[in-house]
Amino acid sequence: MTGKPAGNTFFCDLAKEGNSATIRCPLAHSAFFGLREKPHQKLVMPIATPKQYAAMLDAAQQGDYAYPGVNITSITTINAALKAFADAKSEGIVQMSTGGGQFASGLNNNDPVLGCIVLAEAAHRLADRYDILIGLHTDHCQPEKAAGFLKPLIEETARRRDKGQRNLFQSHMLDASILPLEENMAISKEYLELCAANEIILEVEAGVVGGEEDGSAGTEDTPAEKLYTTPEDMLTVYESLNGIGRYMFAATFGNVHGAYKPGAVKLRPDILKEGQDAVIGKHGEAAKFDLVFHGGSGSAKHEIKETLEYGVVKMNIDTDTQYAFTRPIADHMMANYEGVLKIDGEVGNKKVYDPRSYLKKAEQATADRLIEACNDLESTGKTIFGTV
Template sequence: MPVVNYTQYCHMLDNAKQNKFAYPAINISSSETINAALLAFKEANSDGIIQVSTGGAKFASGLGIGSMVKGAIGLAVYTHLMAEEYDVNIALHTDHCHPEYVESFLLPLVEETRKRRAAGQPNLFSSHMYDGSALPMQENIAQSKRIMAACVANELILEIETGVVGGEEDGHDTSGVAAEKLYTTPEDMVLAAREIGSMGRFLLAATFGNVHGVYKPGNVKLKPSILQDGQAAVARALGEDSRLDLVFHGGSGSELQDIHESLQYGVIKMNVDTDTQYAYSRPIVDHVLKNYDGMLKIEGEVGNKKVYDPRSYGKKAERNMADRIMQACDALRSTGTSLGRNI
């Protein structure tokens, strides 16, 4: 089915919120990783979110171009084309745009959607993320409101972040951030709900000890009760209907019980990147090691085209990444929840 429009995306989010599950939001950087995500969502019978970061978009444009915007557009167009062949609903999202890239990445993509809408075409993306969490809260909210206005005008959903997700992702390192910044306060959540929620639908990445990167299970200490307290504060201040649509970042190494608890407090989207990167790369390494002689032309030999053809290991990588995404669907309880053509 085509990539969802604004109304359909809202139905997806409502379905998750009402039934207490979350969509895996899969970071992609190539046609192969898009294919893996689409395959996984189809086989899990789960609607889902495909997203691209600034770094992933720049990579996708190639060494000869190195353009975040061109790469993001290329990935989005490919996703639109391929999603039509699947019977699940897909939302397209951009991930973690930090303040320094708003003018060179996020807003040009909003403008691309505006142009397409004016020509009677569907939105390029379904939603965008602005990550102003490193800024003072008032400055973060002010900038978020400016971007939100552009999104609302083009039927786009905006995701913002309050608090800071620890660790490093896509070259952005927050390991030196003060510990208290790793936890969103109830006051922050109420402010975001009041200021941004009054403008339209948005997603909030509220932090509760999340850390980007690679960790063994149990090494990341989450406090899901922070989300519960924040939602209660929002309900008291603004009413039950103002409870937030929350996003879980930095889930690698999280205990399943913490993930499930977060679903009870309004998490409806969870970013998945580190684990799927490994899942994609692991079978390639295995293929190379098992076929070392065939992969190389050495000592006058010609190698084995059947094993150095990128398709031979690319299919294995796609399959393994899809399997890992299906595990995420199970963990987040989105398996079997697709709204299909009833959206």
């Protein structure tokens, strides 16, 4: 292996079976994570740079497809997400919630910020073995939690940038939809300015996503009319945030979090078209929103496809992947009931109560469900890795 520094980039030539490959990896990033190249292993650093993340969203917008935004809580769920995106040859967005971060930090810490940093650092390390781009994102953060959650995470990226290291996260969500729109936009502008200064994309929401989800609970009884963002709302969002920095917008069109029986959720994707048309009609094609579809679990495939025509570039999926993760574990426990328990003086069967025996199944099942999501969102086979 030979190499030479060039600014903040180190160009390495790796020889393998007579073939030479050039690998591009920022010095500070590789030094920070303690990475070491192996003769048989290319170091490709697929956690997206700000430029690459923007290119991902642009490609989805221009190609009428979207990326799954999957919530993770552990090394196992990170691996499931990375496996799925790599196998599908699709970029993807790996997300963490306040509750997920709290869980990942451990029972004695209960610290959402610490947990999200640990998960993000793990994702950086694990992702360097894959040849697709990954965006790291934090999910719903309400206004009352923003100072103690979003600000420390943005500050963590700022510290890393000061040292020449890459952004820890590529985007964050501020969910101020509980507030009147004027107040929502005021705090959204504040956080968009902080994000823009660090090349982070902010996701905002106007309108209410019904149902119940980690970090976004208590909207089960929301009146139906509140579940639909109006064209006037979308104009207000654009005119409030335009020019500050790049953002994604979670407009609501009847979508809900959680699991519901078929027919219980009445989606109106045409709401998205009406809003986009209003904004583009007044401000031009460049004003088109990068939209986010929340509550994607359980949605009909034809409804998902319709949203892609109206500018959705990310669809969140959590409930379905939680079920996909848990189902094979339940099957394993029922099939090996006598082995996983020590009953009547017996010692059980170590091979079946070893957590690896069922967590491998959970990882595979979660990956399978995510590949299905890539197919539904039409991102399969469309990786832009190596082109930006």
